Amino acid sequence: MNNNLYGICSVCFCDGKLIQLGCTHQFCESCIEQTIKKRVSQEKFLELKCLQNGCNYRLPKTMLIKHCNPQEFENIYIYQSEDISTVLDILAYCTGVDWNKILKLTLG
Numbered sequence: 001m002n003n004n005l006y007g008i009c010s011v012c013f014c015d016g017k018l019i020q021l022g023c024t025h026q027f028c029e030s031c032i033e034q035t036i037k038k039r040v041s042q043e044k045f046l047e048l049k050c051l052q053n054g055c056n057y058r059l060p061k062t063m064l065i066k067h068c069n070p071q072e073f074e075n076i077y078i079y080q081s082e083d084i085s086t087v088l089d090i091l092a093y094c095t096g097v098d099w100n101k102i103l104k105l106t107l108g
Helices: 029-041 061-067 070-090
Strands: 002-008 015-020 091-094 101-104
Touching: 015 029, 029 061
Parallel strands: none
Antiparallel strands: 002 015, 091 101
């Protein structure tokens, strides 16, 4: 993340200091914080991604810790862990020589 940028936030259109996410999209800290708090309050834990529509970059844990209280962060961690465990039933690790891939299993 780059925190030394200035420009116009694409969410609120305010001119000021921007934070560049790992995906290179840039937003003001206020919009990032408001988005995190809104999604957490609505229990949309899997939507803790970049604010840019269609971007799937997940906000880093350091950013979530900064803008969430400890209970909210714990809820995010538990929910995301549970969501992953539901997917594990249909995934398998292929142990073939030099393959090193995770495969989705289909029944049939």
